[in-house]
Amino acid sequence: MAATRTRRTERRENPLSRERIVEAAIELLDAAGEGGLTFRALAERLATGPGAIYWHVTGKDELLHAATDAVVAAAVPPAPAGTAPRDAVRAVALGVFDAIDAHPWVGAQLARSAMDAPILRIFERLGRQVQALGVPRAVRFTAASALLNYVVGVAGQNAANARAVEAGTDRTEFLTRMAAAWTELDPEEYPFVREVAGDLPHHDDRVEFLAGIDLILTGIAPRERPADPPSA
Structure with a gap:
């Protein structure tokens, strides 16, 4: 009782x-x-x-959607006033990366949700910063979409890779074995993979992820118009 x-x-x-x-x-x-x-x-x-x-x-689908949206909402809050656009994009990207790393199922749900609420939260956060960067209106959708696809895709793949490794496996030892296998590949078919094999064991996934964000931001940043040549 x-x-x-x-x-x-x-x-x-x-x-x-x-x-x-x-x-x-x-x-x-x-x-x-x-x-x-x-x-x-x-x-x-x-x-x-x-x-x-x-x-x-009403059912499991609604519950999965609500759970995904709750995780995403907590991961990508609005940027504080005065935050530089590039820093805000990096914060959104890391928020999603860390959220999917902590909740691997979120990556699969985001992949299924197309342009539903959880994805739209991320798209809106990124899109506002694309606007703030001064990206021309005609290419804002493309720029924001490129960021969204990179963030969700790479974060999801990172979580999937982590799940594929047996629990308790030492990361460095696992990657060292993989790097050794890369060096044994056919040098004519895989020259690049062999060249970078030594970088694999000690690379940092979050650092590499942010480096990719910076590459995209560099590509979408408006170019300054060249100065007009001096008149004769």
């Missing part, structure tokens, strides 16, 4: 809400992936019945 009384008291003190459901869903997704997110498991975590959850969300 004491345990029942405690659970009932807990329910009264922490009334079920959409926010609590989404938080619990994120915890389940982090622990067990998309396959582990069931309404039965969610009900057990929340000490309630599945029917009570359905009062707040």
Whole structure:
């Protein structure tokens, strides 16, 4: 009876809400992936019945969307006033990178969401900075899209690569073995891969990710118009 009384008291003190459901869903997704997110498991975590959850969300698809949006919203807050556009883009990029690294399932959800709310949050944050950089109106969509595709694609691939490695594996040792395999490749077919093999074991994924952002920003930054030649 004491345990029942405690659970009932807990329910009264922490009334079920959409926010609590989404938080619990994120915890389940982090622990067990998309396959582990069931309404039965969610009900057990929340000490309630599945029917009570359905009062707040209509099904798993809506819950996955809400969980993804919550993670993304926390990862890409509006830039503080006075932030330089390039710094703001880098902050958004790292926010997404770190969010997908911490919640690998988010990468897959973003890939499926096309131009839905979670993706649009990132696109809006990047697009505002593209505007602030002075990119010409005619190419703003292309510039912002290039940034979006790079950020979501590379961050998602990084998380996928991490999941593909057996838990407990030493990263440097794993990459050293991979680099050694690269050096054994056919020198005529893979000259570049062989050349950069030595850089693989000690590279920093976040540093390389930001370097790519800087390359894109350099490419989309407006060029200054050449000065007119002096008149004769």
